[in-house]
Amino acid sequence: MDPVTLARFQFGLTIIFHYLYPPVSIGMAWLITYMAWRAWKGDKVYDEMTRFWVKILAMVFAVGVATGITMEFQFGTNWSTYSRFVGDIFGSPLAAEGVFAFFMESSFIGVLILGRNKVSKGFYAFSAFMVALGSTLSAFWIIVANSWQQTPTAYEVVDGVARLTNFWAAVFNPSTLPRFFHTICGALLTGSFFIAGAGAWYLLQERHVEFARRSLQVGVTAGAIFSLLILGVGHIHAVQVYETQPAKMAAYEALFETQDGAAMILWGFPDVEKQKVYLNIAVPKLLSLLIHFDPNSTITGLDQFPREEWPPISAAFYPYHLMTGLGFFFIALTWWGLLMGQKREKNQLFLKVMVYSSWLPLLTMNLGWVAAEFGRQPWVVYGELKTADAVSVVVPAWQVLLTIILFVGIYSLLLGLLLFLLKRELDEGPKEVTA
Amino acid sequence: MSHEFLQNVWYLLIGVLLTGYAILDGFDLGVGVLYPFIAKTDKERRTLLNAIGPFWDGNEVWLLTGGGALFAAFPHVYATVFSGFYLALMLVLFALIVRAVSFEFRSKVESERWRNAWDWAFFVTSLLPALLTGVAVGNVIRGVPLDAQMEFTGNFFTLLNPFSLLVGLTGLAMFVTHGAVYVLLKTNGQLAERARRLAVKWWTTWVVLAVLTSIVAAFDAPARFAGKSPVVWLLPLLTLVFLALTRVNLNQDKHGPAFLFSALSIAGMMAVFGAGNYPYLLPARNVPEYGLTIFNASASQNTLTAMLVIALIGVPIVLVYTAYIYHVFRGKVQVEEGGY
Numbered sequence: 001m002d003p004v005t006l007a008r009f010q011f012g013l014t015i016i017f018h019y020l021y022p023p024v025s026i027g028m029a030w031l032i033t034y035m036a037w038r039a040w041k042g043d044k045v046y047d048e049m050t051r052f053w054v055k056i057l058a059m060v061f062a063v064g065v066a067t068g069i070t071m072e073f074q075f076g077t078n079w080s081t082y083s084r085f086v087g088d089i090f091g092s093p094l095a096a097e098g099v100f101a102f103f104m105e106s107s108f109i110g111v112l113i114l115g116r117n118k119v120s121k122g123f124y125a126f127s128a129f130m131v132a133l134g135s136t137l138s139a140f141w142i143i144v145a146n147s148w149q150q151t152p153t154a155y156e157v158v159d160g161v162a163r164l165t166n167f168w169a170a171v172f173n174p175s176t177l178p179r180f181f182h183t184i185c186g187a188l189l190t191g192s193f194f195i196a197g198a199g200a201w202y203l204l205q206e207r208h209v210e211f212a213r214r215s216l217q218v219g220v221t222a223g224a225i226f227s228l229l230i231l232g233v234g235h236i237h238a239v240q241v242y243e244t245q246p247a248k249m250a251a252y253e254a255l256f257e258t259q260d261g262a263a264m265i266l267w268g269f270p271d272v273e274k275q276k277v278y279l280n281i282a283v284p285k286l287l288s289l290l291i292h293f294d295p296n297s298t299i300t301g302l303d304q305f306p307r308e309e310w311p312p313i314s315a316a317f318y319p320y321h322l323m324t325g326l327g328f329f330f331i332a333l334t335w336w337g338l339l340m341g342q343k344r345e346k347n348q349l350f351l352k353v354m355v356y357s358s359w360l361p362l363l364t365m366n367l368g369w370v371a372a373e374f375g376r377q378p379w380v381v382y383g384e385l386k387t388a389d390a391v392s393v394v395v396p397a398w399q400v401l402l403t404i405i406l407f408v409g410i411y412s413l414l415l416g417l418l419l420f421l422l423k424r425e426l427d428e429g430p431k432e433v434t435a
Numbered sequence: 436m437s438h439e440f441l442q443n444v445w446y447l448l449i450g451v452l453l454t455g456y457a458i459l460d461g462f463d464l465g466v467g468v469l470y471p472f473i474a475k476t477d478k479e480r481r482t483l484l485n486a487i488g489p490f491w492d493g494n495e496v497w498l499l500t501g502g503g504a505l506f507a508a509f510p511h512v513y514a515t516v517f518s519g520f521y522l523a524l525m526l527v528l529f530a531l532i533v534r535a536v537s538f539e540f541r542s543k544v545e546s547e548r549w550r551n552a553w554d555w556a557f558f559v560t561s562l563l564p565a566l567l568t569g570v571a572v573g574n575v576i577r578g579v580p581l582d583a584q585m586e587f588t589g590n591f592f593t594l595l596n597p598f599s600l601l602v603g604l605t606g607l608a609m610f611v612t613h614g615a616v617y618v619l620l621k622t623n624g625q626l627a628e629r630a631r632r633l634a635v636k637w638w639t640t641w642v643v644l645a646v647l648t649s650i651v652a653a654f655d656a657p658a659r660f661a662g663k664s665p666v667v668w669l670l671p672l673l674t675l676v677f678l679a680l681t682r683v684n685l686n687q688d689k690h691g692p693a694f695l696f697s698a699l700s701i702a703g704m705m706a707v708f709g710a711g712n713y714p715y716l717l718p719a720r721n722v723p724e725y726g727l728t729i730f731n732a733s734a735s736q737n738t739l740t741a742m743l744v745i746a747l748i749g750v751p752i753v754l755v756y757t758a759y760i761y762h763v764f765r766g767k768v769q770v771e772e773g774g775y
Contacts, residue, residue: 059539065492066535070528072502076517077524083517084585087510088734092742095507098500099749106496107760110489114774118763130756164734167741392518394586403525410529414536421543 006400007078007391010407012373014070016366017411021064023365026139026184027191028057029132031218032112036125045214045433050128051116052211052430053195056422057131058113063418065106067411078400082380082390089155089164090145093171097141105134139187140180147175149381150372151244162384174244178237179372185230186368189330190361192223196337197358198426200351211430213345216337216354220344223334230327235290241375242291245382246300247309248375251316253287255301262287262299267321272313275302308378315374319367326364333357441739442729445508446713448746452504454705456497457568458613458698463487463494465614467534467561468607471554473618473629480554484538484775486621486768491538493757495531507742511585511732512716519579519587520571523594527564534560542775562607569606572708573599577656578718581725585732588721598648598655605648608641609704613697616681620690621768631685634693638682645678645704652711658718659711667710674703 032053038046072094075083083090108130111119115127154169155162164170196219202212242249249255254270254277255262264287268280285295292299302310333353337344344350380387436444466487474480506513517524533556541553577598580588615634619627649671653660677700684693712718716732719725733739 059543062536062539065495066532069495069499069531069535072499073517073524073528076502076506076513077521078518080514080518080586083506083510083514087506087513088738091503091505091507091510091513091734092738092745094503095500095742096503096745096749098496098503099745099753102496102499103493103753103757106492107756109492110760111763114485114489114771115763117771164737164741167737392514392521394518394588395521399521402522406525406529410532414532417536417540421540424543 001397001401003395003397003400004388004391006397006404007395008387010078010400010404011074013404013411014067014074014407016370017407017415018064018067018071019366019369020362020415021060021067022135022139023183023187023190023362024060024194025057025064026132026135026187027189028053028060028194029128029135029191030188031191031195031222032057033125033128033132034218036121036128040121040125045210047121048430048433049211049214049218050124054112054116054128055425056194058109059418059421059425061105061109063414066414070407078392078395079380079390080392080394082385085161085385085390086149086381087161089148089152089162089170092164092167093141093145093148096144097138101134101138101141103134105131105138108134136184139183143180143183144171144173144176147179148173149379150179150376151175152381152384157384162381175237175240178233178240181233182230182237182368183365185226185233186361186365188226189223189230190365192219192226192334193330193354193358193361195219196223196334197355200354200358201426202429203345204348204351204355208429208432210434216345220334220337220354223330224338227327227330227334231331234324234327239291242299245375247302247305248311248316249291250300250302250305251311251313251375252320252371254313254317255287255299257303258298258301260288260298261285261296262301264290265321267325270313270317311375311377315377316371319374320371323364323367323371326360326367329357330361330364436736436740436743438733438736438739439730441736441743442733444743445504445733445739446709446716446729448743449501449504449508450705450709452497452501454702456494456501457609457705458701459494459497460491461610461701462613462617462694463491464561464565465610465612466618467557467614468565468611469614469618469630469633470561471558473615473626473633475625477550478770479626480550481542481770481775482622482626482768483618484541484557485770486618488538488775489760489764492535493760495535504742504746508734508739509716509727509729509732510734512727515581515585515587515727515732516571516575516717519589520574520594522591523567523571527567530560530563534564538775565610566603566607569603569609570594570599572606573602575717576602576652576659576708576712578658578715578720578726580721581717581719581727583725585725585727598651601644601648601651605641605644608637608644609701612637612641612681613694613701616685616690616694616697619685620694621766623767631688634685635682638678638685642678645674658723663710670703670707670710674700674707677703 032050035046035050035053039050108127111127112131116124148170151174153173154166155164195215199212199215199219202208203216253265256275263282263284265277266281266283268277270277288297288299289295337350340347376382378386380390466483470480470483474483537553537557537560541550574594579593582588612634615630615637618630619634677696681693681696681700684696714728714730715726716729717727
């Protein structure tokens with residue numbers, strides 16, 4: 001088998017598997033910080049909520065750490081040509097992530113897990129804040145690194161390798177901030193939905209009612225805020241993608257021809273050979289309006305790019321459209337819940353939809369990343385280095401195949417065990433508390 | 436600051452990060468290797484897990500940050516070593532992955548079979564990194580075959596040479612001794628008594644192997660000794676003094692100082708390794724000129740400067756809260772509700 005395909009498959013596998021956990025940890029850590037702060041102010045229900053959700057966070061965090069170790073080294077093991085090319089720029093955010101984020105989150109998660117009886121409630125809340133801050137900083141630095149691949153800035157190519165010309169300009173390259181805020185809003189939405197979903201589940205069973213009401217309230221409120229914020233941030237991000245990576249936006253929208261007053265496709269089935277989109281439902285002129293704030297403006301299509309530089313259209317189009325559609329669903333669901341007020345606690349339909357939807361933001365996060373990364377293809381560093389030219393030259397294909405098999409085995413086992421343990425923990429539930 | 440100065444500074448800083456890793460993760464890996472031999476009951480096992488529970492994750496971050504810093508400061512070394520040592524490194528990664536969850540998962544189910552399975556997993560996944568990091572260091576001392584494009588030209592079995600395996604065993608003895616002293620520091624009763632006996636035995640093994648490694652190195656990697664200033668010879672002497680003081684304090688049951696000197700002995704060994712290899716990060720065994728040095732494998736002056744600023748801002752903050760966390764969890768360990 002082709003070593004490039006194998007290395008890409010392994011990277012996709014390990015990153016998607018890793019990316020199941022950090023969004024949950026980041027979102028939950030911020031919500032736990034809020035709970036721990038309310039507990040510090042003397043609220044008994046929030047105190048029990050803190051204890052319970054820390055147990056869940058601890059497990060998710062552990063698997064996140066475990067699967068994250070792979071990522072730190074995989075650039076070297078499987079993408080050594082890439083590593084030599086970008087090392088001067090790409091390595092520093094990884095090191096900064098270690099220094100500014102990993103130490104912080106790993107030190108204070110210890111206090112959360114084992115220090116409940118050793119530190120004051122105030123310091124406990126502070127520790128939760130430090131875990132949340134550390135995991136968010138971690139997201140920042142890794143997004144810096146990935147954004148530089150998407151929109152490389154502040155470098156020159158000398159002797160076949162990229163040389164940094166300005167550190168801060170590379171850190172704040174055009175896509176860093178839109179992507180960072182987009183991702184963090186998504187993580188908060190992910191955390192909110194799990195907490196709201198668990199609350200709804202207990203309410204349906206009429207167990208742990210006080211705990212469940214509060215969890216639902218915290219989850220729905222935060223969900224309503226962040227689902228709306230993500231719409232705004234997502235828009236800014238999409239405009240930035242069009243400006244910096246027009247081929248990627250054209251692939252997202254399956255826009256084969258450059259046109260004035262381009263429509264926005266809500267759904268459809270793109271056919272790359274015939275360059276058409278079947279069964280499409282589209283809003284006329286909306287794409288032009290959203291990107292240039294002018295319904296008749298010109299939008300660059302795929303025809304402006306050589307065929308071999310097109311991203312894989314389906315792999316960009318479907319995840320992007322699913323992500324966007326789900327985003328609107330999250331707004332509808334959380335605002336429905338928010339506007340119902342206390343009545344939501346008795347609304348069986350709402351509670352059921354909430355339970356079944358609790359994992360959907362996490363799926364959406366992954367769809368977003370799949371779209372972002374396929375949309376960058378065939379480049380590993382946009383416009384500079386192709387993915388096909390970036391793999392390790394000395395690693396034989398059979399070794400990559402062997403590690404893929406082992407990753408699949410170990411990671412499936414980890415996921416299975418984690419789900420089993422989370423289910424047990426949820427079944428056992430929190431201790432009974434009354435307000 | 437000149438490029439050359441920065442390259443030297445970063446050689447030193449990578450050394451500091453890896454030494455931090457060896458000392459800190461060293462004790463928790465060591466505890467993992469000792470685990471089945473000194474903890475006989477579930478309570479004793481949980482005591483050991485709780486003794487390292489608040490720290491192991493932070494300790495491992497020294498390795499991750501070392502990896503990131505190596506990537507940033509010496510990208511060619513990161514690329515050559517990790518692609519060249521592919522299978523060996525993956526083996527360590529798989530071990531670290533399983534080890535990371537074994538702490539958290541073990542305590543969640545009160546079944547003997549479940550806990551036995553995780554006990555085994557924890558032991559094996561502590562043993563592998565404790566042994567293989569030394570094997571990697573052995574190869575870095577001895578040199579590996581490289582080509583003119585800085586690529587590794589050997590295979591998995593190139594790495595399993597007798598000298599490197601000897602260094603691996605030395606490293607294992609070092610981690611186990613250090614871990615045993617840590618157990619002494621954190622526990623009481625029978626657990627501490629078993630740890631004390633093993634600390635003494637493994638200390639002897641460590642010293643014998645360290646001396647043996649140095650002798651074999653003189654024959655197998657003579658280039659590491661050539662042209663060194665006499666001052667460098669003070670480092671192994673100092674290390675021997677630290678080792679002796681570790682033993683002296685162990686005999687007098689002064690566990691705090693014993694742990695300190697055990698940590699200093701590790702730092703001393705790392706210093707000997709760093710001084711011997713300078714300026715090579717990865718020597719070439721076939722053609723010396725192909726070796727990766729701090730000069731031909733480094734990042735640009737811009738990057739090294741930016742990274743130094745990051746280190747100068749970040750590291751003091753890290754040290755403050757790391758010290759604070761060790762302070763919060765000081766003293767003998769108790770098994771509590773909510774713990775492992």
